[in-house]
Amino acid sequence: MTITLYELAGADAERRFSPFVWRSRMALLHKGLAYEGRPWRFTEKEAIAFSGQGKVPVLVDGDATVADSWEIACYLETVYPDRPSLFGGEAGREGARFVQSWFDMTAIRFVAQIVMADVHAVLHEDDKDYFRTTREERFGKTLEEVSGDPAGARAGLTQALAPMRAILKTQPYLAGDAPNYMDYIPFGAFMWARCVSPLKLLEADDPVEAWRQRLLDAHDGAARRATCSEAD
Amino acid sequence: MTITLYELAGADAERRFSPFVWRSRMALLHKGLAYEGRPWRFTEKEAIAFSGQGKVPVLVDGDATVADSWEIACYLETVYPDRPSLFGGEAGREGARFVQSWFDMTAIRFVAQIVMADVHAVLHEDDKDYFRTTREERFGKTLEEVSGDPAGARAGLTQALAPMRAILKTQPYLAGDAPNYMDYIPFGAFMWARCVSPLKLLEADDPVEAWRQRLLDAHDGAARRATCSEAD
Numbered sequence: 289m290t291i292t293l294y295e296l297a298g299a300d301a302e303r304r305f306s307p308f309v310w311r312s313r314m315a316l317l318h319k320g321l322a323y324e325g326r327p328w329r330f331t332e333k334e335a336i337a338f339s340g341q342g343k344v345p346v347l348v349d350g351d352a353t354v355a356d357s358w359e360i361a362c363y364l365e366t367v368y369p370d371r372p373s374l375f376g377g378e379a380g381r382e383g384a385r386f387v388q389s390w391f392d393m394t395a396i397r398f399v400a401q402i403v404m405a406d407v408h409a410v411l412h413e414d415d416k417d418y419f420r421t422t423r424e425e426r427f428g429k430t431l432e433e434v435s436g437d438p439a440g441a442r443a444g445l446t447q448a449l450a451p452m453r454a455i456l457k458t459q460p461y462l463a464g465d466a467p468n469y470m471d472y473i474p475f476g477a478f479m480w481a482r483c484v485s486p487l488k489l490l491e492a493d494d495p496v497e498a499w500r501q502r503l504l505d506a507h508d509g510a511a512r513r514a515t516c517s518e519a520d
Numbered sequence: 521m522t523i524t525l526y527e528l529a530g531a532d533a534e535r536r537f538s539p540f541v542w543r544s545r546m547a548l549l550h551k552g553l554a555y556e557g558r559p560w561r562f563t564e565k566e567a568i569a570f571s572g573q574g575k576v577p578v579l580v581d582g583d584a585t586v587a588d589s590w591e592i593a594c595y596l597e598t599v600y601p602d603r604p605s606l607f608g609g610e611a612g613r614e615g616a617r618f619v620q621s622w623f624d625m626t627a628i629r630f631v632a633q634i635v636m637a638d639v640h641a642v643l644h645e646d647d648k649d650y651f652r653t654t655r656e657e658r659f660g661k662t663l664e665e666v667s668g669d670p671a672g673a674r675a676g677l678t679q680a681l682a683p684m685r686a687i688l689k690t691q692p693y694l695a696g697d698a699p700n701y702m703d704y705i706p707f708g709a710f711m712w713a714r715c716v717s718p719l720k721l722l723e724a725d726d727p728v729e730a731w732r733q734r735l736l737d738a739h740d741g742a743a744r745r746a747t748c749s750e751a752d
Contacts, residue, residue, distance in 0.1 A: 373611075375611060376609055376610060376611020376612070376614075377608055377609040377611055377612060378608060378612075378696060379605075379607060379608020379609055379611065379612025379615065379695060379696075379700060379702075380608070380609060380610075380611025380612045380614070380615055382608075382612070382615060382694060382695050382696050382702065383611060383612055383614060383615010383616065383618060383619070383702065384615065385687060386615060386618065386619055386622075386683065386684075386687060386694060386702070387615070387618055389683040389684070389686045389687050390618075390622055390683040393682050393683045393686065394683065450625045450626075451618065451621040451622040451625045451626065452618075452621070454621045454625065455617060455618060455621050462614060462618060463611060463614050464610060464611075464614050468611060470611075470614065470615065470618070
């Protein structure tokens with residue numbers, strides 16, 4: 289039985305850049321579960337209509353269909369309990385829930401500002417209008433304006449990451465000596481940037497950068513090998 | 521063997537207002553461990569010199585002396601493993617570590633702004649000069665200036681608590697259905713305010729306020745009964 293993960297793709301179908309899909313990818317890698325990553329584009333709503341909603345990641349595992357990266361992580365943890373744990377128990381899951389709430393309400397907006405115009409540039413022609421229209425409505429400005437101050441966004445990101453940096457000064461991962469889903473949540477956003485942009489988001493001596501490099505190497509370097517725009 | 525916790529006290533020795541001592545108090549209550557809370561004032565450095573540093577909480581348990589609220593929680597979890605768990609395992613401990621890093625680098629500063637002048641007002645005369653001098657040096661302004669914009673500080677706090685609020689909209693505690701140390705970390709700061717100030721920090725319909733009320737009632741209402749300035 290093959291697991292299928294619907295993954296947002298660019299004009300190059302191998303460019304899989306969604307930060308939320310990356311959370312699910314890392315979760316599958318962590319569990320050691322083989323899966324087929326199926327490229328999907330923003331405008332292919334009918335291709336995932338069976339999931340009852342219009343966004344990826346969508347995971348199909350036999351008869352089960354699961355949408356939303358958090359739900360996918362919880363599903364994998366429940367259905368594959370003998371595989372390496374994503375959360376390390378219920379209390380660990382609540383810790384990861386907090387990290388997600390924190391990241392998605394603070395730091396991710398700065399990554400979004402940095403990458404928005406670059407995302408548009410790598411999209412398939414069929415997706416470009418859809419993306420521009422929906423995102424410009426969300427931000428209330430043009431994509432070029434959103435991404436017009438990368439230095440300011442980078443400074444905002446650096447500041448927003450302070451709670452995470454303080455921990456990574458003293459241990460290799462948020463989860464301790466080895467990564468778990470707590471780490472994959474912010475890491476997904478760094479993969480978003482890496483997949484579409486050559487910009488460095490972090491200073492070389494930032495403990496968050498050392499953590500990012502470790503996660504690029506994790507699970508046999510799967511994230512490092514992904515099609516991307518960042519030079520290594 | 522009695523556990524002793526050195527607790528910061530005001531002119532009224534029963535007023536125990538330190539946010540970090542409250543973390544340790546709640547941890548002891550959670551574990552169901554009897555302890556003697558010994559009042560301590562800022563200038564009584566010699567009374568805790570045996571701990572190798574000059575701040576509370578300091579916990580003494582038989583031959584063991586532990587300073588720092590985080591170290592105290594880890595100590596209690598290790599030495600009393602058969603009592604209710606503070607962290608719910610190693611991954612849960614890392615989740616709590618993140619909550620602490622987040623809270624202490626973001627939201628706590630707004631609580632500090634709100635309470636600083638009120639803290640000074642409740643101190644023993646012997647502590648007032650010490651407190652004013654050290655805090656005014658830390659903030660670079662007078663205590664009255666620090667606490668001069670309670671509405672602004674309250675707005676900042678409301679915004680800073682967004683990641684926590686989103687979770688408390690869907691479940692009673694950060695840790696899930698029951699509280700653990702993840703919850704006691706921010707709760708300590710709310711006890712700080714409650715113990716010295718009549719000001720309401722939260723709107724009545726804020727999910728964080730409902731969570732605070734639940735924690736005031738937890739462990740047989742120990743926090744609610746504490747000597748404080750907030751009217752109930």
